[in-house]
Amino acid sequence: MVHQASAMVSKEWLVQKTRSSIDDLITSFKSTPYFFYTENDLHCYLHNRIFSSLPREEWQCITSDEKTSILLHKEYPTKARYDAKTPREVNSGGARGHFDLCIWNPERARERVFRAEHSDFENEQHTFIAIEFDLIERNRTFETALHHFKWDLLKLTGSKNEVEHGYQLVFVRDWIHKGDFVSQTRKEAARAKNTIVLFIERDKDSASIGTLSPKPFLSYSPVFK
Numbered sequence: 001m002v003h004q005a006s007a008m009v010s011k012e013w014l015v016q017k018t019r020s021s022i023d024d025l026i027t028s029f030k031s032t033p034y035f036f037y038t039e040n041d042l043h044c045y046l047h048n049r050i051f052s053s054l055p056r057e058e059w060q061c062i063t064s065d066e067k068t069s070i071l072l073h074k075e076y077p078t079k080a081r082y083d084a085k086t087p088r089e090v091n092s093g094g095a096r097g098h099f100d101l102c103i104w105n106p107e108r109a110r111e112r113v114f115r116a117e118h119s120d121f122e123n124e125q126h127t128f129i130a131i132e133f134d135l136i137e138r139n140r141t142f143e144t145a146l147h148h149f150k151w152d153l154l155k156l157t158g159s160k161n162e163v164e165h166g167y168q169l170v171f172v173r174d175w176i177h178k179g180d181f182v183s184q185t186r187k188e189a190a191r192a193k194n195t196i197v198l199f200i201e202r203d204k205d206s207a208s209i210g211t212l213s214p215k216p217f218l219s220y221s222p223v224f225k
Contacts, residue, residue, distance in 0.1 A: 021049040039135040067114035080160040103129040166195030
């Protein structure tokens with residue numbers, strides 16, 4: 001028997017579990033930063049932590065087009081289209097982005113389709129929670145890292161994408177541009193009302209973990225205040 005997710009799990013519980021799972025990932029990176037070979041390793045770790053916190057049937061939902069799915073997904077598409085090189089949102093042309101991880105709204109899953117036909121994107125699932133990752137290290141240029149940061153933040157904060165709880169996780173290992181990067185990105189993060197931006201830096205001599213926005217998150221205070 002398939003259970004409708006809204007009867008099993010609340011939005012508040014999903015937010016709480018997402019936050020505690022992010023905290024667990026940060027703790028793991030701080031203690032063993034090279035446990036993760038690629039950015040995708042970070043995605044998979046967090047996906048597993050969140051998904052394993054409930055029995056599979058409690059993640060299940062039924063969409064309006066009668067598809068049995070689950071609430072948690074990797075690479076779910078945005079509703080907005082973008083010129084990714086700029087980066088900026090566009091009304092026509094361009095392409096849709098994708099969230100590294102997202103959780104659908106359990107209260108609205110039954111009202112919306114699994115996948116839109118044509119350009120009826122607003123009828124796709126509500127990305128209630130969305131998470132973006134970046135892993136910066138070695139010879140990554142400042143310009144490339146800043147572009148990735150702005151692109152991720154744009155997806156999380158754009159009104160068309162409907163994200164209520166956005167989390168942008170920037171992991172850094174042994175990178176010489178971290179000071180300039182934090183100075184620049186704090187200005188961007190401060191304008192993000194729905195998104196928490198976390199900076200998690202670990203090198204052979206030190207560790208710096210905190211928010212890039214003015215407000216603290218869990219036990220993490222603004223970094224380099």
